[in-house]
Amino acid sequence: MFNNNQNRGSFGPREMVKGNWKCSDCQKEITELPFEPAPDRPIYCRDCWSKNKPPKRNY
Numbered sequence: 866m867f868n869n870n871q872n873r874g875s876f877g878p879r880e881m882v883k884g885n886w887k888c889s890d891c892q893k894e895i896t897e898l899p900f901e902p903a904p905d906r907p908i909y910c911r912d913c914w915s916k917n918k919p920p921k922r923n924y
């Protein structure tokens with residue numbers, strides 16, 4: 866199932882996706898995410914997300 870947001874591609878008011886996940890890194894419970902998580906990808910809490918995020922690249 867695909868939920869297509871009508872306002873995709875624009876950074877409007879932050880829409881939090883409610884759910885029940887666990888951080889793949891620190892196992893912390895995550896109840897909301899600022900994006901729709903892909904089921905086949907690890908989910909990180911905010912801390913680990915910024916920790917695991919690749920450094921800024923110059924395009």
Ligand SMILES: [Zn+2]
Pocket residue numbers: 888889890891892893909910911912913914
């Ligand atoms: Zn974490």
